[in-house]
Amino acid sequence: MTQSPVAAPGTVALTVDGHAVEVPEGASLLDAVEAAAATLPHLCKADARGPLGACRTCLVEIEGWPRLAAACHTPAAEGMAVLTTSERAQTVRRGVLDLTIGMSGDGAGSGQAALTAREHGLDRSSYAPDGPDQTKDESNVFFSLNMADCILCGRCVDACQRTQHIGAIGVNGRGHDARIGVAFDAPWSESICTSCGQCVSECPTGALLPKAEAPATASERAELAAGVESEVVHTTCPYCGVGCGLAVNTVSGEIAWVDGEPENASSLGMTCVKGRFGLEFVHSEDRLTTPLVRRDGELEPASWDEALSLVAERFAAARRQPGKDPFATIASAKATNEDGYVLQKFTRAVMGTNSVDHCSRLCHAPSVVALMEQVGSGATSNSYEDYDNAGTLMVVGSDTSQNHPVVASRLRRAVEGGAKLVVVNPIRIDLAAVAEVFLQPRPGTDVALLNAMAHVILQEDLWDRSFVDARTEDFDHWRAAVDAATPEEAERVSGVPADDIRCAARLYARPHRNGSCLIWGMGVTQHSMGSDNARALVNLALLCGQVGKFGSGISPLRGQNNVQGSSDSGCLPNTFPGYEPLDGPANEKYSAAWGVELDPVPGQQSTRMIESMIDDELSTMYVVGENPLLSDPYLAHAREAFGRLDFLVVQDIFMHETAEVADVVLPAQSFAEKRGTFTNSERRVQLIRPIVDPPGEARADWDITNEIARRVSDLLERPSDGFEHESPSDIFDEMASLMPIIEGLSHDRLERDGGIQWPVPDTGHPGSPRLFDDEFPRGRGRFMPVVQGPPAAELPSRRFPFTLITGRSLYHWHGGAITRRVKGLVETVPVVSVDMHPEDVERLGFEHGQDVQLASRRGEIIAQVHAVHRMKRGELFVPFVQLGGVAVNFLTNDVLDAASGIPEYKACAVRVEAAGTPSRAGRQRGGQAAGQGPGGMRKQGQRGP
């Protein structure tokens, strides 16, 4: 036996089968065995998870120990002599495997259990098989459970309870009757399961199996592991702004299944249902595969050359057109930073206008307005990791479980780890169940509520005086405004008990450990006073000094995969890339770099472009990866506006409402076919990599825009050398050379180090998990007095007695252009529903599940009633996905927040009637309601200029 050498500090030295190994202190024997390049079965131990100790297949002999030890949960200790191949260990391991495969229906086992048993010389169990008479549950849309293949290793339960912190599944029954299942032995689909599929990814045997037709079976996974060709591409999820890492597995050029990436610091191995089961849209038959050009009123296939010639000609003509800004671009928050950068560069440098915007206008524009004014940077200041360390987490106007499922998991994890949660939402969202205090204000009363919290914090002297003195300005001016904002007054306005407001204020101002994190979503911003709401939040953070330190921060949770990056890359009408102002030295820098004198006058916000179309000022548009004719408010009006354009180019992966009215449609590559970077909600710049070949002639957005830019430049007889990028990596290098926030980044570095959080000022900089630790970009943080106004521009009336709130559904993505191409998601949520308090449902004589008609002053839709206690009486919720032609934005109000231009999606007045009730206004669907004097009505409600 080899003598163990003495270990270096922090490590332990031991021998495995006679070979000396050294492992870090705290490592397990399994780690030591793997360090010694020996192998052991370990069915219940996932590489990235802690030990469960349940399968007992990793048994080893340790010299001097009376019993065998399970290597997965036995710590390696100095001087141990571990034997993996001793006869005793092998015999007992084989005996355990014999019992394990004996659990299966046919006695042969399945997946890793079968493979491992075979490696130990067992093709079949020596015991009589349990037989096929075992539990099956096929009720979940995405996957099935077959207990005949289950070895009760517990990895699925661990995944559900301790990775995702959902707690839907567990072990029912005891002993030999133990079964995996959900509460009360109900069908899986009736449980609180969110179909994230973490359990399916963990299952080593295939007892939990995706239903997809692709070879996405866990048992086949085991076969694949044993030699069948499959490839893994590490990429970033294309859905929301959380930025989860995905390990996408392909077989024969098609996406087969998706696992999480445990090394990804943002997602820690998690995904939600869309990330794991929602990528089949990539292979949809509906993908655009060739350019389309409108001929005689119809969109018909055309060659790239024909389509781009036409586009270039018309864009060049628009460029030559006199008058103010006849051209505008809408960029895509689903596309890459590189795509966005090239697009805004084209708009500014070639088309001579700053009218480039993207959907951030519809989500966090008010947050950006407030943050820019008050601290000088619009991004989330902290990392998700700070949630784990925070004493208090305050989540305002964010149904995180529906919109950012993996962040919701991280929040639940933080609560389990001791953080206290404050939830502010007019709807009793899932997270309220784990909250310390849940405040349920009337929609649109946030300013009153937040000012009252500030009032309590001042009155009870809970504020951070030294932070306010050293780091802020305009405190006294602001303080005067909150002096009158008592909790009692806020109770009157918001309906939230004054004592609950006090409780929330104390929790936020004085967290029991480290700091407090403030997290918010669209419930704050999508109001006609959205910027004031955001300002009130920032005031609170400044008052309590809850930014820049460990476990604290302000987080406007980003909606789209790359909405942060699209803003960073300059797809905003009022800033250059990296948030540099349009005038002054930045203008000089970008003018010099792009070889053209750039306009310092801000362009148009996307929501105001509608107005310009109506006024015939805007004639030509280039819309990339956006569908404004579904996502804009008051759709009937928006349709009319788009109808007035002279020339509309839509570049996307699917046909949609906007593309249908375009003159040219250009087929783009999806995230799965190209290279580039996404920047997530915690400012982490992450690579995406091509997974499959593009369909037909689809090209990458940057590549298409590049060529359009060259062609337009040629027609305008201007140099086109700024658009000769060879690759996304090239483009990124140009961005890094101009944008201080990513100066130290390159694709090579991201390839090597994984995702990095900006700012990264130089190549040696490790990235910035937290901002504002010693100063704000604008110097001092600025208090901004705000006062509560009317809760919404349109209040309930006798004719329209309900307040309608819109938002997102977990099972669909925004308007649904992508998720309608995922069978399982459509099967899970097939129709647009309206959530209503059961008493309202009863009072109106409806029944849960029946179709009803919702009408606002702008349109009508049919939706299915869901009687749910999460709603308050008099309030309704409808997701804004379009299903079966029904879209709630026919109802919403296009009144805008003055400072940010965001529409008031979160509150409008509606009435509910039985479906089929003749419309009193004489209108049918909103789609046909266009042109009936909407302008005047809109202007009445509009507060902005």
Add this chain to the structure above:
Amino acid sequence: MTLDALRAAHPGFEGEVRVLVHGGTCGHAVGVAPHGGFLRQSAGDACAEAACDGACWAAPAATVLRPGHSHRFARLDETGVEPLLTCLAGSCDARADDRGEREHRGGLMSRLGRTDGTLAGALAAGAYEAAARALAMAPAEVIDAVEAMELTGRGGAHFPTGQKWCFATGGEPPVLVVNAEEGEPGVFKDRHMLEGDPHRVIEGMLIAAHATGATDACVYINGQARRARAAFEHALAEAAEAGILGGDALGAAVALTIEVRSGAGGYVCGEETVILNSIEGQRPVPRFKPPQITEAGLFGRPTLLNNVETLAAATLLFDPPAAPPKLVPLSGAVARPGLYEVAVDGQATWGSLLEAARGGAHAPPGVGSLLVGGPSGVFVAAEQFDEPLEMAALGAGGLVALAPGGEANVTLELARYNARESCGECTPCREGTVRLVELLEAPSLDRPKLDELIDVITEASLCQLGGMAGRPIASALATFPQAFSNGAAGAAE
């Protein structure tokens, strides 16, 4: 306050004659209540309810206590209460005095079923004397005293208690968890102690808490042991009221809070990490070690876990018996099943223990073997009855006397019991215990396969339920090989 003042504040019953009706689980199971009601009418205040005094066989029973005389009247259902009333009236046969029998039993059971169940009664019988003395000492001295009396863990593992307490000191103060689960058949010592002398358990906890610095404790009582829990909670309330808990009634400030918890039952709930999961509201399955519970146990805190009997025995630290006492619940094919206290002195044998339970003239049919330690235990054959008792061999103490010839049947039943009680967490136990039953039920015994499986379950299981599930089978096969010649099921029929 001092102990004398405490006693003065709780004067208790002052009459000369006392009638104690033995209630408890044993008495109530056989209908002692009507007898008790009748006696209360006859004897008035002199009559009170006590718990079982260990003579389970005697139930329904009542004891008359007079100065210089003690007489238990057994089987009131057969003899009626006339003899008892005669004794109460003063004309009692001096030969019936059973004080000698009781003194022979030593210190642990001295108050069991001998008081009226009140704090006053317990104080009058010496309760809290040891705690009052211990609280006046330095914790380290208390630990030394416990080490000196060579007390070991009475849950069955017999780890030195003083050493365990010593490990619990030095860091963050531990939470004290008391194992009163006692879920296995044939063991009923801890329930008797909680029903019959709950203040001794509280006293032991005070001593342990003082020695280790614990300020909170949780007593995990079997969910079916409702009388034990009720009696203990009553005692807790009395102790708190009197300032014993949370006050200074014992002369020094006591800051020990005690909570009582019960699980939904199951043999595995007596495993120390299962208890912790159960108290935390988790599924009752074992945790793996490390971490040891002394480092991270209940809610992740350092945890000191002791058995009820261990803590009860700790109250003897100032007057330790010459030989370590052990409570032995004895049942099965004997005339006088009940709770016995034996001095493990190297002289006592299995046979002498059986003799005490044999019931004198009423000799039982022969005892073929003893099952020691219940479903995790071993068989002791008649030929071994002369061997002296050893503490380690006694385990938790449960003895079941078996009539000759029943071994194979009992072995099969134990295997079924273990299969039924497996929690299902780990594969070898969950699957293996069921396969053991299958092998034992087979028409002919596949001995090599059975031996191999026992080996796998024993070596591979996560906790000791599985780890010891094969033990009685292996023991039976070694001790009574002829009984299994046609398989266990064949022999059983």
